[in-house]
Amino acid sequence: RTLEQEESLAEHTGRINALRKIGGRIYSASADHTVGVWDAVQRTIVARISDHRGWVMNIAAPAQLTRYYVWTAAADSTIRCWHHDEYRPCTRDVERFNDVQWFNAEYSPYQELNEELAGQVARLEAQSAQLLDAYTTDHAHIEDCTSQVGLMKTSTRAAEDEAERCRLQLRECSQRLEGATALAAAKEKELQELAAATKAARSENVDLRCESERLRAENEQLTRQLALCVSQRDKLDVALKETLALREAKGEIAPVIVTTTGETADQLVRAHAQVKETMALNETLREDLDRLSRVVAAATTTNVAAFAHTG
CATH class of the missing domain: 1.10.287 (Helix Hairpins)
Incomplete structure (x- = not known):
C-alpha cells in the first residue's frame, strides 16, 4: 500500500528540524527561529513561539505527575522550558501564575493520563494485596507443611524403630519356633519309643x-x-x-x-x-x-x- 499526501501545511519559512506530538498538539521546530503549535485534529496552527534567536533544533516533552513541560533546544545556545498549552517561559512569576491558572482550568491534558495512572496504581495495589494475601497464605501453608513434614519424619523414625523391633521379635520367634520344632521332634520320637x-x-x-x-x-x-x-x-x-x-x-x-x-x-x-x-x-x-x-x-x-x- 502506498501513502498519499492529504494536505500540505506551510506556516514555517525555514526547514523543519523536529516534530513532537504532546496530547492533542503537535510541536514543530523550524530553522525560522520559531516553534509552531498545531491542532492535531484540525490541522491548523494555534500558536507560534518565537523567543529563540537561532534555529530551533529539537523538542522534548517529559511527562510529570500533573502536566507536560516542553523543552526546546536552539542554535542560539539556549534551552528553554515551556508550559504545555500556555507557551510561556517558566519564570518564577509566570510559574506561580501558571500554576494557579493550570489547576483552575476546566481541562487538563494530563487528566486521562492521571486517571489511567491512578487505575494502574489501584490495580497494582490490589494485585499487591492479593500477592501479599497469597504470600501470607502460602507462607502459612509452607509452615504447616514444614510442621507436617517434621511430624512425618518423626513418625517415620518411630515406624522404622518399631519395624526394627518387630524384626528382632520375629527373629527371636523364629529361633524359638526352631527350638520348639526340634523339641517337638524329640518328643515325637520319645513318644514313639514310649x-x-x-x-x-x-x-x-x-x-x-x-x-x-x-x-x-x-x-x-x-x-x-x-x-x-x-x-x-x-x-x-x-x-x-x-x-x-x-x-x-x-x-x-x-x-x-x-x-x-x-x-x-x-x-x-x-x-x-x-x-x-x-x-x-x-x-x-x-x-x-x-x-x-x-x-x-x-x-x-x-x-x-x-x-x-x-x-
Missing part, C-alpha cells in the same frame, strides 16, 4: 497275666491236694492213735494188726513226705505268684504312666 515300649509292656502284661492265671490255677489245685493230704494225714493220725490205744489196752498186737499198723505207718510216712513236698511246692508257687504279681504291678504302673504321657 508307644513301642507300651505296646511291648502290654504284650508282656498279657503274657504275665496268662502265666499268673495258670500259676493261680495250679496253686488252687495244689491247695486242694494239700487239703486232701492234710485230711488223709489227720485220718491216719486218728487211726494210728486208735491203734496205739488199742494195743496198749490189750497188751498184745496180732500179726494182722501189726502188719496193718505197719502198712498204715508206712502210708502215714509217705503221706507226711507227700505233704511236705506239696507244702514246699506250694511255697515255691506262692513265691512265683508274688514275683509275677510284682511284675504285673510294675507293668501296670508303666502302662498308666505311658497312657498319661500320651494323653
Whole structure:
C-alpha cells in the first residue's frame, strides 16, 4: 500500500528540524527561529513561539505527575522550558501564575493520563494485596507443611524403630519356633519309643497275666491236694492213735494188726513226705505268684504312666 499526501501545511519559512506530538498538539521546530503549535485534529496552527534567536533544533516533552513541560533546544545556545498549552517561559512569576491558572482550568491534558495512572496504581495495589494475601497464605501453608513434614519424619523414625523391633521379635520367634520344632521332634520320637515300649509292656502284661492265671490255677489245685493230704494225714493220725490205744489196752498186737499198723505207718510216712513236698511246692508257687504279681504291678504302673504321657 502506498501513502498519499492529504494536505500540505506551510506556516514555517525555514526547514523543519523536529516534530513532537504532546496530547492533542503537535510541536514543530523550524530553522525560522520559531516553534509552531498545531491542532492535531484540525490541522491548523494555534500558536507560534518565537523567543529563540537561532534555529530551533529539537523538542522534548517529559511527562510529570500533573502536566507536560516542553523543552526546546536552539542554535542560539539556549534551552528553554515551556508550559504545555500556555507557551510561556517558566519564570518564577509566570510559574506561580501558571500554576494557579493550570489547576483552575476546566481541562487538563494530563487528566486521562492521571486517571489511567491512578487505575494502574489501584490495580497494582490490589494485585499487591492479593500477592501479599497469597504470600501470607502460602507462607502459612509452607509452615504447616514444614510442621507436617517434621511430624512425618518423626513418625517415620518411630515406624522404622518399631519395624526394627518387630524384626528382632520375629527373629527371636523364629529361633524359638526352631527350638520348639526340634523339641517337638524329640518328643515325637520319645513318644514313639514310649508307644513301642507300651505296646511291648502290654504284650508282656498279657503274657504275665496268662502265666499268673495258670500259676493261680495250679496253686488252687495244689491247695486242694494239700487239703486232701492234710485230711488223709489227720485220718491216719486218728487211726494210728486208735491203734496205739488199742494195743496198749490189750497188751498184745496180732500179726494182722501189726502188719496193718505197719502198712498204715508206712502210708502215714509217705503221706507226711507227700505233704511236705506239696507244702514246699506250694511255697515255691506262692513265691512265683508274688514275683509275677510284682511284675504285673510294675507293668501296670508303666502302662498308666505311658497312657498319661500320651494323653
